[in-house]
Amino acid sequence: MTTPSFEASPTTDTATKVTALRTADDSGLVATPLPEPRLSWSLTGDRPGVLQHAYEVQVAADRSFTGAVSSGEVESGAVTDHPWPAGPLGSREVRHWRVRVRTDVGWTQWSQPARVEAALLDAGDWTARPVHVPSDRGRTSPGPVPLLRREFDLPAEPVSARLYVTSLGVHRTGVNGRPVSGELLEPGWTSYPNRLLYATYDVTGLLSPGRNALSAAVGDGWYRGHLTWHKNRDVYGDTSALLAQLEVTLADGGTVTVVTDDRWRGGYGGLLAADLYDGCARDLRQEPHGWRLPGFDDRDWERAAVLPLPAGLTQRAHPPVRVVQVIRPELSTLPDGTIAVDAGENVTGVLRLRADGPAGGTVTVRHAEVLDDDGRLLTGILRGARATDEYTLSGGTAELEPEFTFHGFRHAEIDASPGVTVEHVEVAVMAGDLRRIGEFHCSDDRVNALYANVVRSQRGNFLAVPTDCPQRDERLGWTGDIMAFAPTACATFDSRSFLDSWLTDLGIEQRPDGAVPLVIPDVDLGELPPMDLPFAGTTAGWGDAATVVPTALFDAYGHRSLLGRHYATMRAWVDFTAGRLDDDGTWSGNAQLGDWLDPAAPPEDPARATTDSAYVATAFVAHSARLLADAARELGRSDDAERYAELHRRTAEAAWRKWGGHARTTQTGCALALEFGIAPAAERAAVGESLAALVRANDGRIATGFLGTPFVLPALSGSGHTAEAYRLLLNTECPGWLYQVERGATTMWERWDAIRPDGTIDTEKAGTMLSFNHYAYGAVAAWLYGSVAGLRATSPGYRTIEIAPRPGSALTSASASIATPYGTVSVAWSVRGDTLTVDAELPPGTTGRFLPPEGLHSAQPVTGLGSGRHRLVLRG
Structure with missing residues (x-):
């Protein structure tokens, strides 16, 4: 029986409003595929310190709410992922729902109603x-x-x-x-x-x-x-x-x-x-x-x-692909009459043209990311992708735009036959139309350019599925790439429903034994790079997308139902890896891709990294076991929580016993030891110092591949080596993030050294595996949000927030904001002399804590932060 509405409870919090009613369907379509939609909302108001303690949802057939079904008063401080209180929707059925909440002051007014219509459900x-x-x-x-x-x-x-x-x-x-x-x-x-x-x-x-x-x-x-x-x-x-x-x-x-x-x-x-x-x-x-x-x-x-x-x-429950930006490119004419197009940035999309000419006249458009030494399109690295659009005119003026295709490019060449004039050119940028939720800025324009490159790479590769690249004959949903990038993806764009859909396919394509294919959707890849051992069709770090991506989504958006929906997939993957452990508790029985594209790996064999791939694989077994244990705890599965926590402990001990010495010799080895809980507590400080020493010895150059890069900066700052973390970030020599920026990168590169210091492109060693739009190394942006700006969630969905800026190097200011499920949280800091000023704003329904940088203190001790605006002034 449905609990009746508490109509007798008067409105006593008139300063707080319930807004932004939404379901888990982000499609923007007129109907939803969810017969029992999960419900979320936000709170607005200027009163500081607002907290939600309970809510009531009503569902009715019309906006009068006559005869409404009520959830009754439900004790909860969360504004996300609440159950539908009425009976399931039938196909084509329309319902209306509204919410009010009880805050620390009392009940709010009812929200404006939201409409929900069911699609064809059967x-x-x-x-x-x-x-x-x-x-x-x-x-x-x-x-x-x-x-x-x-x-x-x-x-x-x-x-x-x-x-x-x-x-x-x-x-x-x-x-x-x-x-x-x-x-x-x-x-x-x-x-x-x-x-x-x-x-x-x-x-x-x-x-x-x-x-x-x-x-x-x-x-x-x-x-x-x-x-x-x-x-x-x-x-x-x-x-x-x-x-x-x-x-x-x-x-x-x-x-x-x-x-x-x-x-x-x-x-x-x-x-x-x-x-x-x-x-x-x-x-x-x-x-x-x-x-x-x-x-x-x-x-x-x-x-x-x-x-x-x-x-x-x-x-479909996630946003569609649309034209999300239109760019007017720079045009020039080459000596042979070809029109050269420079979009100014590497994009995913198409060229729109207006041309005039006789019937039978032709226009040909070719695309590439970069130019060769002669200033013409470098198309060899596109491999089998022609990336060419061709038009034959019917006479007169025509608007030309390709259909059912897309290209990854910055540069294009337009060839027109005699008598044909190209009158207008524009770039239509295509992407999944995900809502931008994250922003970052600092006093170093090179870092700002790096962050912008991360944003462009995510936008250009979140097209139908999270792809590795948008330009060559690949464009596949590689699991390892999104495993590395998921936390950044979830802070920069609202990626919840997009990645939820992709994870649904991952669960469908998962093998009966729990193995996860390298790409989702799963297609036959044929020959892979040479391996020293028989390849098992799955590999550590890549298959771990099954645990890492759901965890990233839960941390960012707080949807416990999503975690529950993918739990079986998470567990099947961990059980698969646990079943491949040797008698000594390590995973060394099949070939691995390892720390792919470690800059020290031979160009022709990017899997041959400096960090032992068996150590990396075993570390990821421990990591995923711990993530699964945390998920089980969230879902109330106490037996699983204990079981997989024990698997993490045993595997971490085995990895350290076998590779503890080796791990301290590489940046990836140290980073995984610290971030995955491999290093024993008594040795963590020494491992952190080893990592910092490796960075110093390498003059601040990065030495990690796809699997180590997401963790190296957090490992440094987490072990107290902020100076070395900034040295790694701000290094301009090859390999390094700012090396790419100073070579003109506008998106993230697949290889650290895709362009040599002299400006030439290394196609001889790299061959055709050379993409200039790969987001994996863009995982750095998660550290920009969380450590440079100092903005991170300490509970799912940002219900509790930590403000912990870590100024360093020559940076004099930084700021970040994220539109969380509760509202926008922001932090901005600046340094003047020995004074650090921090401005933070927390949305209603959230609380925070402030952790000052070491050696700085506030005149007024700071304990907790409530919703609203805060200014903190600290001195050494």
Whole structure:
């Protein structure tokens, strides 16, 4: 029985308001896939020290809340991830909900209501079936993009219309010639045999009484286009297809449903090819004029063929890919007449052009991240990706933009045939449209440039899945890259639903024995770099994304339900690694990628790092066991918590017993020993000093690869060696973060030394594994937030916060802010002489503590911080 609402409780906290009501669905779509949405909100108000002690949620069929179902008074100080108090939503059902909270003063007023509408929640709700153009089936190379259309009549004015749509491939769907959204590359990339995402759009305003047309172009995308450096095709199927269901309610009370079936017609147009790696080719002379509008003559088109309903249909719950920025690039003309384009920064996206010329005139656009020694595009490192868009004009002025593709580039070259003039060029930057939540700035512009590079690399690689790179014939969801970067990702952009979706596929693709594939979604990688031992198909650090990414999400956003949803995957991975431990308690039985791209590793064998890969693997077993134990404790699984805490202890002891001496000889070895709890408590100080000594001996140059880099700066500052941490950060010699900045980097590089000190590009040693947009080394930004600025969460979702700035080197100021689930928390500090001034602001519902730098103290002792603004002045 539902507890009744406490209407007798008067409003006594009039200064605090409940705002920003939201569910765990961040799609921005009109409907949600969640029958029992998890509920969150925020508090606003100027009164300092606001704390939530309890809440009440009401759910009703309309905004009057007559007959509302209530959660009753629920004791909780959290504003995130609360259960739906009413019965589950049925497909298409609409409900309204509102919240009030009891603070330290009393009850607030009710929030403004929020609306929630359910999508199609059951397979039985779909009367539509996927349809395709029969002549397109079995195509083994990029070819004409299929077009599909259907006309229908509406006998009265539409008052409500929902379009549920997805595709096998990527689609661009329209109603009466107008696009249903600005979203790109829908439905993204998932484990297609098990999970296919769809979107729900409100298309009421696109319809009218009388004749209407529903249409779509369906490109190959990830479903059947090229994948991996082997450029395999048809990985998931040998035809693209559209699945659409339009449900319309009319003013006279009638309904009309239009579904994809064999009444649809299919043909081809001017889009002659579209591939994610290769680009697109379009001949405007072949465009069937008006094919998206009612009245088009499609009698010569083919009758569509029907496919079975795909498994795992669910609505997308994370933000889509969109154009998130438009840049006006710098243009110049090369001696041969080619137009050279410089976007000013390395981006993921496409070029938009306006060109004028005769019918049959051509425009060709090629892309690259960097230029060669002759100032032309360096395309060899793109390997098999052509990254080329081609257009043939129909005569006159035309707006040109590729479809169903994207490129990673800073530079481009535009070749136009005689008589063709390119009149306008702009760069459309594409990315998953995640909300930016983090900011960082300091007094050193080089560090600011480094931070901006991190942001660009995340934006450019969070496209459908978290990829390694956006430019060459790869663009895969490598688990090791996101394992390294997840904490930074979660502080810079709101990555919760995006990575939650990716983790869902990780759980689906996880092997029965618990092994985690190297890339998610899992595709055949074929040959990998040479290994000295048989490769087991998974590797430490990469598979540990199964534990690290859910932990990062929980720490950043406080959603315990998310942790519970991925707990089985976390446990299966840890059990897999535990089952591979030798009799001495270490993992040395199969090949590892290890501290990949350690700068001392041979360029031709990036897995041969200076830190023993078996030590690294064993350390990660201990690390994931500890993360799993913490998750089990959060979820009330006390037996598991004890079991995996014991696994951490045993494995850490075994690793230290076997490799304690070796670990102290490398930066990665020391960092993992400190951050993973490998070094015994009595030896931690000595290990910290060993790490600091290694940094000093190496003149501040970094000596870590993908697995060591995220932990080396936290290990230094955590062991009291702030000076050495800053020396590592601010080093401008190769290898180092600022070395890349001073060489003109605008995104993070895959290799520390991708460009030599003399400015040339090392393609001889590195070969074609040379990306200039890889976010893994951008893990440094987590330390910028947490140690330089001094802003970090001490409980999930930033309910409690630590303000602990650590000024160092020549920095005279730094600031950071993060839009947390509770609101924006910020800190800014500046140094003048021997005085450190710290300004901090905490949002309502949170508390904090201030930890001053060593040797500084405040005239007024600081104990705890409540919500509101604080200024702290410290002197030595």
